[in-house]
Amino acid sequence: MKLTEYAWMLDDPVRIGAYKRAIFQTVKPGDVVIEMGAGLGTYSFFACQAGASRVYAIEDSVAGALEELARRQGFGERLRVVRGNSLGAALPERADWVIFEDFNSAFLGGGLASVVRDAAERFLAPGGGWIPSAAEVWAALVEVPESWGSLARWRREAGHLEGLDYGPLSGWVLNSGHKGRCAPESLMSAPRLLRRFRLGDPGESYDLSGAWEDPARRAGNVHAICAWFRLELAEGVWLDNAPGADETVYEQEIFTLPEALPAEAGGALRWSLQCIPEREGEQMWWKWGAEAGGKKFEGTTFAGFPLKLEALADRSAEKVPRPGRRQEILRFVLDCADGKLSQGGIAEKVRAAFPEEFPSERKALRYVADVFRS
Ligand SMILES: C[S@@+](CC[C@H](N)C(=O)[O-])C[C@H]1O[C@@H](n2cnc3c(N)ncnc32)[C@H](O)[C@@H]1O
Known part of the structure; x- marks a missing residue:
């Protein structure tokens, strides 16, 4: 992420306000706090303001900016910036609270599983807690002609851009998760709670898999599955990026179908969503599908980029490496x-x-x- 994106995230009072309320509600004077992925440090600064005796702000990408900003806040020795990835960090004490905020718009993103598990094992004191403590993933089928059309257009317009062939591009981009904003009116099915995760639970698997059937709310075309999260930051304090909720930088996650799926009002819409979580920093995968009126379409992030067999072979256990x-x-x-x-x-x-x-x-x-x- 560029610094401009962090500045843009600072301009989000909904996100920052919710975390601030949660931190002031939970962190008590004398507590030790660890923030994993502190970014520009806002939540670590809040923890100091709430009276924490020590805050470890771990940051990978923008640690230089964080150090400079941390120096200016005047928290002295109470605030320590730890440069690098949390997976490699060694801290001198365990924390009463671990703060974390590195989610994609459907909650499950990046290295979430390994980073959270590692912190639960090595950073948290017995009886310690997480901010957020839990997360719910919600989804619904949506009609989003504009965003879907702009991705599908390469198929229609193959050969029409300066006479060049971009035909395969549609297949790749339609098989990806996209951040975007879905209006509440775009929902073709009622919002569904797909899964609830508890961050402090060491047995938590961070996967998601299910198939559902919902009646279409109205006649229209299903273009995608829209997914979002509800983070329980503290008791009674939620951060929510649902369609129609107060806008945040998170928007929603949109999984597009390769074709528009016509639906009749009240007709059965069958759909599925699966997230195969990352393991030890490897890529995570999404799979999705929707079916109505005898038509069925599917997508997977596995098809979201051209896969080269040589690239896979390069990582195989059978390869005998020769130093070059x-x-x-x-x-x-x-x-x-x-x-x-x-x-x-x-x-x-x-x-x-x-x-x-x-x-x-x-x-x-x-x-x-x-x-x-x-
Ligand atoms: C979405 S940003 C949010 C940061 C912060 N809450 C803020 O408001 O500025 C997530 C940050 O976490 C950092 N990050 C993610 N995982 C990390 C890890 N395991 N160790 C250190 N930094 C991490 C990224 O570099 C990024 O700066």
Whole structure:
């Protein structure tokens, strides 16, 4: 994410107001708090304001900006910025509260499962709690002609963009989850609670799978499944990105069908949604489908990008790796690091040994610095 996106997230009083209420309701003077993925630190600052004796703000991407902002708040030693990913972080104490906010618009995104499980095991004190403590995933079938049409147009217009063929693009983009805003009137079926997750529960699986049947609320075309979350941040404090709720940066998650599915008022709409969670940082997958009047359409994020068999083979256990030029350079650099030679010294040596790869001093130093980055 770019800093402009963080600034844009700060401009969301619904999101920030809900977390602030939850933090002031739960964090008591003297508590220890860990925020995983603190971003620009707003929630960590709230925890300090609520009286926490120590707040560890862990951040990966924008740690530099966070450090500068943290310095300006005047919380002194009570607030510590921890650079890097929480999975690699070692903290000197356990926390009464873990704050987290790195969700996609349907809650289940990115490395959620491994990051939350790791924090539950290593960061939380016995009896400690999560903000949010629970999350619900909701969904409904929707009629969204504009957003669906803009994705499907490449199929219709293949060969019509400057005479170039973009035909396969529709297949890829329609098989992806999209962030967007669905109006309440776009709902073709009643909202359904699909699953409730408890963040502190060590046995929580972070998967989702189900098939449902709902009557169409009116005649129309089903273009997609719209999913959203309700986060229980603290008792009685919810953050909700449902269609029609107060607008937040989260909007909703839209899973488009390859074709528009005609529906009659009151007719049976059968639909399914499945999320296969990530394991140990691997990709997570979504699958969905909808059926009405004898027609059935499906989508999966697995088909959302052109898959190269060579790329899969590259990761197979059967592959016998042979070191190439890249590995040779890396080995050379590692061998140079004797605990005495500086990065500049190593860069000079690697440049002399591999002049074609490192035509400038700057390029060699950047490479060496990247290898030894902490
Ligand atoms: C959606 S942003 C929200 C940040 C924050 N609540 C705010 O309002 O600025 C999520 C942040 O979490 C960070 N992040 C996600 N997972 C992380 C992890 N496991 N360790 C450290 N940072 C993480 C990302 O770099 C990103 O800055």
